[in-house]
Amino acid sequence: MALKAVVTVHLKPGVLDPQGRAVAEALHGLGYGEVGETRIGKRIEMDLDTADAVSAKARVEEMAAKLLANPVIESFAVDIV
Amino acid sequence: MALKAVVTVHLKPGVLDPQGRAVAEALHGLGYGEVGETRIGKRIEMDLDTADAVSAKARVEEMAAKLLANPVIESFAVDIV
Numbered sequence: 001m002a003l004k005a006v007v008t009v010h011l012k013p014g015v016l017d018p019q020g021r022a023v024a025e026a027l028h029g030l031g032y033g034e035v036g037e038t039r040i041g042k043r044i045e046m047d048l049d050t051a052d053a054v055s056a057k058a059r060v061e062e063m064a065a066k067l068l069a070n071p072v073i074e075s076f077a078v079d080i081v
Numbered sequence: 082m083a084l085k086a087v088v089t090v091h092l093k094p095g096v097l098d099p100q101g102r103a104v105a106e107a108l109h110g111l112g113y114g115e116v117g118e119t120r121i122g123k124r125i126e127m128d129l130d131t132a133d134a135v136s137a138k139a140r141v142e143e144m145a146a147k148l149l150a151n152p153v154i155e156s157f158a159v160d161i162v
């Protein structure tokens with residue numbers, strides 16, 4: 001059986017997000033004045049060739065810490081679906 | 082009252098995702114052989130200065146179609162939380 005993992009990676013609170021700031025300013029320019037703080041993260045979906053959801057989650061958390069997120073400025077969450 | 086919107090943007094099925102392919106290959110190189118197809122999308126969180134969740138959702142869907150996603154190759158989903 002195959003599982004699917006969803007890893008969301010986002011900047012830690014307090015880390016400046018210039019891309020998010022630029023998006024918010026562009027939306028203001030388009031007339032969407034209600035937009036406030038905007039933060040942009042990543043969402044990584046991967047198929048996993050394993051049937052063991054518990055060990056899959058632990059291994060994907062390892063992958064996220066090693067490769068998918070920069071632990072200095074980003075935090076991440078792993079869901080197995 | 083303020084609301085928060087979460088917009089997830091992902092490539093449409095069938096659109097090649099070279100960044101996802103590169104991540105999957107890097108994970109194989111690190112010993113995570115169970116990783117299959119990997120797709121990388123965006124997750125945009127924004128604060129909204131409005132109390133009306135119904136019109137907020139419609140307006141964020143407009144924003145996503147105009148600015149946040151490329152409708153040729155990407156689809157998006159909006160959640161108001």
